[in-house]
Amino acid sequence: MSLFIASLNSGSNGNCYYIGNEQEAVLVDAGISCLETEKRMKRLNLSLKKVKAIFISHEHSDHIRGVEVLSRKYQLPVYITPKTYLSGRLQLEQTKPFRAFEPVLIGGLSITAFPKHHDAAEPHSFTISGKGVTVGIFTDIGSVCQQVIHHFKQCHAVFMEANYDDEMLMKGRYPYHLKNRIRGGKGHLSNAQALKVFTKHKPPFMSHLLLSHLSKDNNCPELVVGLFNRQAAGTEIIIASRYAETAVYAVDGLFNNCSGKKVNRFSHQVQLSLF
Numbered sequence: 225m226s227l228f229i230a231s232l233n234s235g236s237n238g239n240c241y242y243i244g245n246e247q248e249a250v251l252v253d254a255g256i257s258c259l260e261t262e263k264r265m266k267r268l269n270l271s272l273k274k275v276k277a278i279f280i281s282h283e284h285s286d287h288i289r290g291v292e293v294l295s296r297k298y299q300l301p302v303y304i305t306p307k308t309y310l311s312g313r314l315q316l317e318q319t320k321p322f323r324a325f326e327p328v329l330i331g332g333l334s335i336t337a338f339p340k341h342h343d344a345a346e347p348h349s350f351t352i353s354g355k356g357v358t359v360g361i362f363t364d365i366g367s368v369c370q371q372v373i374h375h376f377k378q379c380h381a382v383f384m385e386a387n388y389d390d391e392m393l394m395k396g397r398y399p400y401h402l403k404n405r406i407r408g409g410k411g412h413l414s415n416a417q418a419l420k421v422f423t424k425h426k427p428p429f430m431s432h433l434l435l436s437h438l439s440k441d442n443n444c445p446e447l448v449v450g451l452f453n454r455q456a457a458g459t460e461i462i463i464a465s466r467y468a469e470t471a472v473y474a475v476d477g478l479f480n481n482c483s484g485k486k487v488n489r490f491s492h493q494v495q496l497s498l499f
Contacts, residue, residue: 225355226474234436235466243352248331254291264469280304282344283312311345341366343410357477366410381432381475387412388442431479436464
């Protein structure tokens with residue numbers, strides 16, 4: 225059985241990721257408006273009727289902007305930690321707390337959170353598993369801890385932050401204090417940091433890597449794709465855009481490049497029914 229994944233938006237202007245099977249799905253973060261979420265899912269032929277819950281990683285506005293309307297309109301429970309809820313000053317009718325390392329079952333999906341380094345009240349990353357396939361959402365990470373490495377090694381597909389190019393950030397227009405926040409231990413991962421995780425810890429069965437949360441000012445999609453493609457060894461490298469949704473990708477867990485050599489592989493994009 226495949227898991228179907230898509231980024232609806234990824235960047236400082238809003239983050240929202242779709243992960244589901246044939247029967248049910250979840251959203252990780254809801255940082256774009258309800259209307260924009262609906263439009264993008266419709267273009268992808270994805271049904272909000274299949275979405276059973278929203279999981280919130282932390283309280284920054286680019287991760288929660290649309291959650292109140294989306295939850296209320298579709299009667300979706302929001303899984304969120306108490307500290308994140310209070311820090312986000314949210315007004316939600318249906319909330320459910322989650323705890324790190326304790327799986328939450330949503331139909332045939334198992335969602336597990338783990339803490340991450342970021343300048344938020346109680347930030348978490350997530351893995352979503354179903355029928356032997358695991359997808360990770362690893363963004364807004366200031367530094368790579370052992371938990372990131374451990375979970376990265378389990379994943380067949382990953383949404384992985386590659387926020388900035390070091391040289392572009394340091395030569396760019398941002399004030400010094402903001403540059404320090406971004407590259408500090410609770411900010412964001414650089415291209416080089418993300419690439420190091422990928423090259424050192426990528427399992428042979430990782431079929432898709434969606435480079436996520438790219439900076440508008442301090443990164444270049446062509447640059448980062450080139451860096452990762454040279455080390456891909458058959459893993460498909462995709463940019464999760466800050467301007468539009470990606471395609472829907474089917475992650476079936478069957479890819480395995482034990483040789484470490486580059487292989488020819490075609491993208492497995494799918495069209496799903498709206499109903």
